[in-house]
Amino acid sequence: MTTLNKNTRIWIALIAVYIIWGSTYLAILYTVETIPPFIAGAIRFLSAGAVLYSWRLAKGDANPTRKQWRDAGIIGLLLLVGGYGLVSWSEQFVPSSVAALLISTVPIWMVLIESFRHGGEKPKPRTIFGLALGFSGVALMIGPGELSSEIGALHPLGLIALPIGALIWSLGSVYSKSADLPESSLMATSAEMLVGGIGMLIVSLLRSEWAGFEFSAVANRSWIGLLYLAVVGSLGGFVSYAYLLKNAPISLVSTYAFVNPIVALFLGAIFAHETLNSRTILAATIILGAVILITTGKRKSKPHKPKSTHEAE
Numbered sequence: 001m002t003t004l005n006k007n008t009r010i011w012i013a014l015i016a017v018y019i020i021w022g023s024t025y026l027a028i029l030y031t032v033e034t035i036p037p038f039i040a041g042a043i044r045f046l047s048a049g050a051v052l053y054s055w056r057l058a059k060g061d062a063n064p065t066r067k068q069w070r071d072a073g074i075i076g077l078l079l080l081v082g083g084y085g086l087v088s089w090s091e092q093f094v095p096s097s098v099a100a101l102l103i104s105t106v107p108i109w110m111v112l113i114e115s116f117r118h119g120g121e122k123p124k125p126r127t128i129f130g131l132a133l134g135f136s137g138v139a140l141m142i143g144p145g146e147l148s149s150e151i152g153a154l155h156p157l158g159l160i161a162l163p164i165g166a167l168i169w170s171l172g173s174v175y176s177k178s179a180d181l182p183e184s185s186l187m188a189t190s191a192e193m194l195v196g197g198i199g200m201l202i203v204s205l206l207r208s209e210w211a212g213f214e215f216s217a218v219a220n221r222s223w224i225g226l227l228y229l230a231v232v233g234s235l236g237g238f239v240s241y242a243y244l245l246k247n248a249p250i251s252l253v254s255t256y257a258f259v260n261p262i263v264a265l266f267l268g269a270i271f272a273h274e275t276l277n278s279r280t281i282l283a284a285t286i287i288l289g290a291v292i293l294i295t296t297g298k299r300k301s302k303p304h305k306p307k308s309t310h311e312a313e
Contacts, residue, residue: 014256016236022260024232038203040088044234052186061184086162086164087099109166130294131251141261188246
């Protein structure tokens with residue numbers, strides 16, 4: 001029953017990340033229209049982190065130890081400043097189609113890095129094939145024609161920042177598997193967001209984003225986008241992602257990067273009346289097949305080797 005309950009929680013968290021982070025593409029676009037990316041990130045994660053941290057203290061969670069603050073801070077800086085920050089900045093200059101393709105390399109990075117971690121999950125041929133299939137599905141969904149027509153207009157630094165951001169995000173994700181974090185995943189997430197938010201605030205100051213910035217000049221839909229990112233994207237999506245990193249295989253967690261573009265496209269078709277062509281539907285089918293291939297290819301337990309109670313959970 002314990003295993004069943006845990007599996008159910010894992011899938012609820014995974015579906016939440018699929019849907020919530022898939023819906024944030026539009027929110028990010030609206031937010032950065034009139035709010036600089038690192039200012040937006042600092043406001044988003046400091047506010048969400050403060051609310052979550054205060055709530056968990058009120059609920060009786062122990063304050064993180066100095067070492068736990070350090071490890072949570074490393075994760076927060078890698079995920080939020082290095083990963084999310086670079087991606088948000090680059091999307092000011094790089095077409096969303098190219099950004100989606102490069103961001104979809106996250107699963108490949110995560111599985112590769114995890115395989116080199118001591119005691120990490122070693123990918124099966126089935127998983128490797130699933131990753132390759134998923135990436136090809138994203139490439140098909142975006143369309144070779146669109147990509148080739150946009151290559152000449154790419155911002156060089158933006159193009160470089162995207163794969164670097166994907167790599168840094170993957171490093172932070174894998175590091176969290178062995179980091180010393182509070183027992184409460186919610187408290188751990190709040191610490192990561194607070195340190196990451198401070199990091200984004202520092203970067204915004206170093207980049208002089210505050211020079212000339214006026215809150216009165218922010219468009220209403222940018223505020224709405226930022227509010228959605230802070231409440232739904234952070235308190236919903238990021239909390240779910242942090243839980244998955246501690247409780248699910250990396251190969252399973254990483255599939256979100258394949259599914260998010262599908263969710264974004266279908267939401268765009270529903271709410272923004274964007275057209276879905278046959279190629280997009282075929283690509284979505286391929287990606288869905290890749291996710292099924294990866295998620296059903298979990299490492300089986302060895303019956304001849306007895307496991308402790310902790311390992312069984």
